Amino acid sequence: MKSRPRILAASSAGVVLLGLGLTACGGGGDEKTADGAGFEAAVGKVVNPSDKKGGTLRMAISSDIESTDPGDMYYAWSTNYVRLYSRMLLTYASKPGDEGRKPSPDLAEGLGVPSADKKTWTYKLRRGMKYEDGTEIKAKDIKYAVARTFDRAVLRHGPSYFSNVLDAKGYKGPYKDKNLDNFKGVETPDDYTVVFKLKDPFTEFNELVNFSGQTAPVPQDKDKGERYGLHPISSGPYKWEKDYQPGKGGTLVPNSNWDQSTDTNRKQLPARIETIAGLNAEELDNQLLKGQIHVDLAGSGVQDNARKSILTDPKLKAQADNPPGGFHWYNPIDMKVVPNLECRKAMVWAADRDAMWRAYGGDVGGEIATSIMPPDVEGREKGTDYYTKAEKGYKGNVEEAKKSLAACGKPQGFETTMIYREDRPKEKGVAIALQQSLARVNIKLNLKGFPANTYTSDQAGSPSFMQKNNVGIGTFGWLSDWPTGYGYLWALSDKAAILPSGNVNIAQIDDPQINEAWKKSYTTVDAAERAKLYNMIDDRLRSQAAYMPNVYAKSLLFRPSTLNNVFFHKGFGMYNYSTLGVTQ
Amino acid sequence: MIAFILRRLGGAVLLVFIISAVTFLIFFGLPKLAGTTTDDMAARFAGKSPTPEALAAIKERFGFDQPLAVQYGNFVKAAVTGDTYDTGVEKIDCPAPCLGYSFRTNQSVTDQLVDRFPITLSLVVGAAVIWLLVGVSIGVLSALRRGSLFDRAAMMIALAGVSLPIYFTGLLSLAFVVHQWGLLPPVSYSSFADNPFKWASALILPWITLAFLYAAMYARLTRAGMLETMSEDYIRTARAKGLPERTVITKHALRASLTPLLTVFGLDIGLLFGGAVLTERTFSLKGLGSLALDGVVGSDLPVVLGTVVTASLFVVVANLIVDLLYGVVDPRVRHS
Numbered sequence: 001m002k003s004r005p006r007i008l009a010a011s012s013a014g015v016v017l018l019g020l021g022l023t024a025c026g027g028g029g030d031e032k033t034a035d036g037a038g039f040e041a042a043v044g045k046v047v048n049p050s051d052k053k054g055g056t057l058r059m060a061i062s063s064d065i066e067s068t069d070p071g072d073m074y075y076a077w078s079t080n081y082v083r084l085y086s087r088m089l090l091t092y093a094s095k096p097g098d099e100g101r102k103p104s105p106d107l108a109e110g111l112g113v114p115s116a117d118k119k120t121w122t123y124k125l126r127r128g129m130k131y132e133d134g135t136e137i138k139a140k141d142i143k144y145a146v147a148r149t150f151d152r153a154v155l156r157h158g159p160s161y162f163s164n165v166l167d168a169k170g171y172k173g174p175y176k177d178k179n180l181d182n183f184k185g186v187e188t189p190d191d192y193t194v195v196f197k198l199k200d201p202f203t204e205f206n207e208l209v210n211f212s213g214q215t216a217p218v219p220q221d222k223d224k225g226e227r228y229g230l231h232p233i234s235s236g237p238y239k240w241e242k243d244y245q246p247g248k249g250g251t252l253v254p255n256s257n258w259d260q261s262t263d264t265n266r267k268q269l270p271a272r273i274e275t276i277a278g279l280n281a282e283e284l285d286n287q288l289l290k291g292q293i294h295v296d297l298a299g300s301g302v303q304d305n306a307r308k309s310i311l312t313d314p315k316l317k318a319q320a321d322n323p324p325g326g327f328h329w330y331n332p333i334d335m336k337v338v339p340n341l342e343c344r345k346a347m348v349w350a351a352d353r354d355a356m357w358r359a360y361g362g363d364v365g366g367e368i369a370t371s372i373m374p375p376d377v378e379g380r381e382k383g384t385d386y387y388t389k390a391e392k393g394y395k396g397n398v399e400e401a402k403k404s405l406a407a408c409g410k411p412q413g414f415e416t417t418m419i420y421r422e423d424r425p426k427e428k429g430v431a432i433a434l435q436q437s438l439a440r441v442n443i444k445l446n447l448k449g450f451p452a453n454t455y456t457s458d459q460a461g462s463p464s465f466m467q468k469n470n471v472g473i474g475t476f477g478w479l480s481d482w483p484t485g486y487g488y489l490w491a492l493s494d495k496a497a498i499l500p501s502g503n504v505n506i507a508q509i510d511d512p513q514i515n516e517a518w519k520k521s522y523t524t525v526d527a528a529e530r531a532k533l534y535n536m537i538d539d540r541l542r543s544q545a546a547y548m549p550n551v552y553a554k555s556l557l558f559r560p561s562t563l564n565n566v567f568f569h570k571g572f573g574m575y576n577y578s579t580l581g582v583t584q
Numbered sequence: 585m586i587a588f589i590l591r592r593l594g595g596a597v598l599l600v601f602i603i604s605a606v607t608f609l610i611f612f613g614l615p616k617l618a619g620t621t622t623d624d625m626a627a628r629f630a631g632k633s634p635t636p637e638a639l640a641a642i643k644e645r646f647g648f649d650q651p652l653a654v655q656y657g658n659f660v661k662a663a664v665t666g667d668t669y670d671t672g673v674e675k676i677d678c679p680a681p682c683l684g685y686s687f688r689t690n691q692s693v694t695d696q697l698v699d700r701f702p703i704t705l706s707l708v709v710g711a712a713v714i715w716l717l718v719g720v721s722i723g724v725l726s727a728l729r730r731g732s733l734f735d736r737a738a739m740m741i742a743l744a745g746v747s748l749p750i751y752f753t754g755l756l757s758l759a760f761v762v763h764q765w766g767l768l769p770p771v772s773y774s775s776f777a778d779n780p781f782k783w784a785s786a787l788i789l790p791w792i793t794l795a796f797l798y799a800a801m802y803a804r805l806t807r808a809g810m811l812e813t814m815s816e817d818y819i820r821t822a823r824a825k826g827l828p829e830r831t832v833i834t835k836h837a838l839r840a841s842l843t844p845l846l847t848v849f850g851l852d853i854g855l856l857f858g859g860a861v862l863t864e865r866t867f868s869l870k871g872l873g874s875l876a877l878d879g880v881v882g883s884d885l886p887v888v889l890g891t892v893v894t895a896s897l898f899v900v901v902a903n904l905i906v907d908l909l910y911g912v913v914d915p916r917v918r919h920s
Contacts, residue, residue, distance in 0.1 A: 064878070074631045152638035153645040154672035156687075157631045160638060175672035225672025226690045246689035247878055248870050278878070279868045282755060286763050287770055453883050457627035458620050465619065491633050502627035502634045 036318025042559060042575065043323045043568045044097050048583075050269075050564040055582035057270035060249075060288075061297040062281035068244045069229030070213030071145055072155040076326070076479060076572045077299045079213050083266060083578040084252055084273060085234040086216035089123050089142060089194065090209050092571035094265040094579050101378070101483045101571040103210035106265065107137065107217070107235070108194075111206050118201035118523060119167075123209075125192040130257040131219065132234040139188035140180070141217035146196075147174045147183045149214050154226045159212050159481065167199045175225055201523045203530065204486050211482040211571075234258075237268035237578075249277040267565065269581030282306075289316065291560035294582060299574025300325060301555030310558060311364065320558050322364060326573035327553040328374045329360060329426075329477040331434070332492075332506035335546055336463065338416060338472045342408035344545035347473065348387040349401035351548060352437035353394045359429030360551040368392065369549035371538045373488050376570055377480060379531025386542040390549065401441040413442025416472030419459055422449025427475040430550065434473070445473070461503045476506055477553070479573065485534020486521065492547070493537055494518050507546035514540055592907065596900040601660075603896040604889065608656050611885050622648040628883045629687055646687060659684060659889065683893060684886030686879075693890035696875060703773055704871035707863065708856040710787055711794035712849075719799035720845070723806020724838060730811065738803060745800025754793045754866030761789060771867045790867045794860060798852060805848060809841030816840075842913050850906030851899065858895020 037047040059081075067073050070086040083091060090111065093104040103111060107129055112121040129137040149155055150163045151173025166185030174180060187195040196205065209215055222233050230243045237260075238252035252273040260268060275297070279287075285306035287293040296302070302310065310316045333344050357368045367375075370390040371383040387400070405411050418434060420427040428449060435445040448471075450459045459465050460474045480488035491497045495510035514537050521533045541547050557575060559566045564581035568574070615625070626642040627634055634642075643649050647658065661667070666680040671690065678685060683693040722742070726735040761767050768789055774782040813819065814837050822832045859873025868874075872891055879887030 151641070151672060152630070152634070153641035156629050156638075156642060159631060160633070160635060164635070223673055225670075225674065226687075227671045227674075227676075230690065246691065247875065276868075278870060278874060280866060283758060283770070283866075283868060286759065290763060292770055453881055454620075454624070454628065458615075458624040461627060462621070462624055464621070465624075468619070497633060499633060500636060501621065501623035501639060502630055502632070504633050 036315060036561060039317050040321050040323070041318075042096075042321045042557075042566045045567065046096060047559060047566040048561075048564040050581055050583070051267070052564065052581055052583065053269050054271050055269075055584040056272045056274055057295070057580055057582050058274050058276070058293050059295040059297050059577075060276040060279040060284050060293045062279055062284055063298070064247050064277040065244075065275075065297075066157050067229040068240075068250070069155065069158075069226075069232055070216035071149050071218065072158045072226070072229055073213060074157055074159055077297055077574060079211065080299065080569070080572040080574065080577045081275075081297060082213040082216065083236060084238045085232065085236045085240065085255070086213055087129070087235045087263070087266075088209075088213060089125075089215040090206060091265055092210065092569065094569070094576050096567040096569070098570060100569045100576070101376070103206045104265065106263075107142070107215075112196070112209060114203075114205065118203055118205075118525070119198045121196045121198070121205045121209075123194045123196075125194065126262060127192060128259075129235065129262065130259075131217070132239040132255045132257055134257050135219070137217045137235060138191045139194045140191070141219055142194045142215055143183065143186040143188050144174065144180060144220045144223070145216060145218040146186050146214060147171070147180060148218065148223065149173075150183075150185075151175045156226075158214055161208050161212075161481075162214060165198050165200070165202055165205075165208070167197045174220070174223075180220070203522060203525055204482070204484060207482040207484060207487065211487070237263070237266045238273055241272075244275075245277075247278050249275045251275070266578040267581065269564070269579075285558075288558055288560065291562050294560055294563045295575065295577065295580065296558070299555070299557070299572065301557055306558070307361075307364065307556050310556060316558070319561060320556055321568055322554050322556050323568045324367065324374060324376060324573075325553050325555040326374060326376055326479045326483075326570075327477045328369055328372065328549070329366070329430070329475065329551045329553055330369065330372060331430070331473055331548040331550055332460075332476055333473050333546060333548060334463075334466045334471060334506065334508055335544070336467055336508045337470060340408045341545060342404045343410060343414065345387045346401045346404035346408060346441060347438060347443060348545050348548050349404055350396045350398060350438045350441045350443060351388060352396045352433055353388055353390065353550075354392060355395070355433035355437065356430050356550050357392065359433055360426050360553065364554065364556060365426070366551035366553045369552050371535075372492065372541050372547050372549060373485060373534065373538050374480075374552045376573075377483050377485060377488050377534075379485065379528060379534065380538075381535045383535065383539055383542065387545060388549075396437050396440075398440050401443075405441060405443075413444065415444040415446065415470075417448055417470050418445040418473045418475075419448050419450060419455075419471050420475040421452045421455050423452050424475075430475055456504075457502050460506055461499075462501050463498065463503055463508055464500070466506070466508075473548070474506060476504075478504065483571065484527075485531060485537070489534060489537055489541075490518065493541055507541075509541065509544065509546045511540060511544065589904070589908070592904050596897075596904065599900055600893060600896050604659070604663075604893045605656065607889055607892045608659065609652075611888055612655060613652055616652075625883075663893075683890035686884050686887050688878075688882050688884040688887070693886050696887065697872065697890060697894055700870060700872050700875050702775065703869050704857060704859060704864070704873065706773075706776065706783065706787055707790055707794065707860055707869060707871060708853065710784075710791040711798065711856075711860075711863075712853060714791055714795035715798035715802055716849075718795065719802030720806045720838075722799070722803040724810055724833070726803065726807045727810030727814065728833070735807075739807070742800035742803045745796045746804070748797075750793060750797060750862040751866050753796060754790070754863065757789055757793055758867070771869070773869055790863050790869060793866070794856075794863045801848075802845065805845055806841060809844055810837055813837045813840045839913060843910065846906055846909060846913060850902045854899035854902030855895070857898035857902070859891060 041047050070082045087106050089108045090103045091106040109124040112123045114121050146162050168185035171183050231240050234255045237258045239255040241251040241253045244250035254268050285302045310320050338344050360366050368390045373380040418431050420431045431447045491504040493514050495515050497505040517533045517537050521530050524530045562583045565579045569576035622643050623639050625648050626639040662682040667678045667682045668675045669685040678692045722738045726738045729735050771786050773786050776783040822836050859876045861873035864871045864873040876891035
């Protein structure tokens with residue numbers, strides 16, 4: 001198909017105006033033309049199903065991949081991408097719809113089997129699985145892969161769950177202690193059995209194993225520490241042609257030692273997969289819309305200019321999807337800075353939810369949030385609106401806000417600072433909306449923007465900074481590690497999650513009811529019962545006005561017509577990458 | 585002459601040293617004064633929700649806990665004598681001049697600079713040829729036809745060239761030339777040695793975009809210089825002697841006008857060799873400017889320091905060469 005060329009160099013002012021106007025024409029609609037499968041066609045089903053081989057799949061990203069080492073990556077798109085060249089014990093099923101968010105066996109024969117006390121989890125490896133050089137993958141390689149994640153000075157980016165939950169008795173990782181026998185957190189009684197030993201019971205261990213690339217096998221003699229990511233050894237359908245070049249990219253070519261019959265979650269269709277890093281974001285969108293780039297790796301949707309082009313052109317819109325990406329953009333209220341519940345309630349009552357939602361682009365940008373957990377979290381309930389209404393057009397309740405202020409002992413209002421990422425216009429828009437709406441009840445918000453690269457470490461993520469600078473509220477967004485209440489809420493709400501830097505429990509909530517619920521959840525076997533606990537925690541976070549819900553983000557994703565097997569994957573919150581093909 | 589060059593080289597080394605110290609203080613010292621803790625610095629390199637143990641390990645590994653003087657001393661020592669870096673499994677040699685090791689890309693900064701420089705060199709040399717040819721020619725013609733339609737049109741375009749930022753002209757040229765009209769393929773750099781044609785076709789748009797800005801400036805500078813020179817007594821004398829107009833313009837007027845142009849050219853080339861940040865970013869060229877920007881955005885302090893020191897070195901060397909060329913261009917300098 002030939003799409004009409006679009007010029008994306010519209011002025012910023014024009015984009016803003018169009019963005020406001022477009023809130024009405026996004027979302028919904030089922031435009032379908034001869035050239036595209038239809039708007040939202042890849043949500044819930046596969047677009048262009050095909051097993052046709054050949055062609056070059058071109059993927060690009062405007063920044064860079066955090067690391068190509070399967071053990072050293074955290075972003076959802078990284079763990080989506082890594083499946084092209086790595087297999088793990090478990091991985092998300094490559095299926096559209098709800099099935100995609102469930103753990104499924106990959107190198108393992110089945111899901112992990114827990115002991116009665118949920119402190120030991122056993123996985124059986126399939127036999128005959130091979131690396132790119134033809135050597136067989138053994139249990140000790142999985143053990144080594146997990147062991148190396150214990151050295152947080154070398155593998156810095158990846159999740160730290162294994163080092164937190166495994167009973168490794170002070171093990172420092174294989175770079176400081178070369179004898180793998182000293183690592184007691186994982187045992188390998190034979191070549192095909194991997195046994196994880198936990199410090200405490202944990203019922204969601206399969207989800208933990210499933211969500212990251214950290215159980216992708218690494219042969220100890222091939223490990224190069226933090227430089228392993230420049231050329232990781234493949235166990236998946238593709239292998240690296242040459243070293244990955246940070247900031248530039250790399251090329252994947254088919255791995256002849258991968259066996260399709262053992263892998264239901266991947267395909268080996270394109271003859272080459274080229275990854276381009278550091279491509280200007282506007283240029284990336286231009287090339288995506290023309291089909292010169294097939295996939296925007298980051299998976300967070302197109303920029304404002306491309307959004308305008310897509311939503312105003314039925315042909316382009318028929319090649320787009322606008323699903324919830326899994327992020328909830330909310331506003332944490334620091335309970336150490338604003339300790340009085342009534343004062344926090346006043347802030348929530350006065351908030352203009354409609355303006356905050358519009359700052360994120362209205363219907364196309366997302367859905368007005370009720371609970372802290374976004375809708376795609378398993379077992380999540382919509383919950384009660386505390387001190388607000390999750391409705392379009394709701395401008396806040398000034399009277400209730402004033403009552404709360406009086407109850408808080410500050411009928412004349414108070415002053416605090418609100419922070420946001422200055423290079424994110426939507427966050428700035430939310431901050432301005434809040435500043436204006438809270439000013440109606442004399443709550444003065446002093447707005448301060450900070451660079452995104454220091455925001456989560458030095459400002460919002462630093463409790464001492466928040467307190468020292470009287471920062472009562474900020475903007476933030478969170479995506480669950482895995483789609484359960486634990487995967488989403490733990491870091492936001494457990495007292496153990498409050499950290500001196502890089503802190504995500506920005507509200508600094510240390511609530512006995514919540515802490516107790518977390519403890520109980522670790523030993524609750526039934527998923528539905530656990531979901532009840534998670535919903536209770538979510539409810540408590542809102543009733544304590546620790547977090548102000550805002551918007552469940554939606555991404556506007558574009559799929560060129562030459563891209564095959566495209567579907568939105570609920571586990572990753574973007575298109576699935578491991579089964580894609582291209583039509584030349 | 586040799587003493588002059590040695591003296592200037594000595595000064596250049598001192599200048600680069602001072603620039604490195606100032607840059608170090610800006611990026612390593614000022615954040616501390618602003619309240620950034622070593623935990624915060626470590627957290628920038630850690631994943632989500634880093635534990636205190638993880639932060640401690642990163643601080644120790646990166647040396648954030650060491651006094652600033654020690655950290656700067658280590659940088660200078662590595663630059664002079666080289667260094668080795670531990671990747672966890674192996675030691676990597678970084679021979680002098682070692683400008684540090686990036687903990688974002690896990691590569692030596694010097695290697696990255698060497699890898700990226702050919703792209704910046706290709707961009708800058710090509711653009712410089714265009715802007716010198718176009719800018720100086722237009723400047724001369726405008727001066728000779730002062731007040732004509734050509735002069736006014738040229739100066740108006742020059743004003744636009746100087747005023748419009750590269751990220752605007754660059755994106756506009758990409759949108760029309762590549763995407764709307766399809767006259768050129770998307771910019772994708774290929775080395776000259778691999779495929780000279782692909783190299784040139786990938787760079788033609790960045791060359792023109794960068795040259796548009798500089799040609800405009802050079803046209804205005806040349807015009808002003810030429811107008812001033814053409815009113816000098818020795819030009820009148822040359823004409824009175826019956827020299828052909830072409831000789832008067834090229835051998836006398838233009839040559840004298842070139843001296844201030846050469847000064848500006850030296851500075852421009854030096855600065856651009858340090859990285860044409862906006863052009864590289866707009867056209868997704870992975871040169872030194874792009875590397876510097878990635879360093880700043882990613883808080884990759886060794887890369888920031890390495891690119892700034894390299895850029896300052898280019899400026900200093902370019903100025904030294906310009907000083908030497910003065911004598912060649914202007915006989916009055918040689919004789920004095």
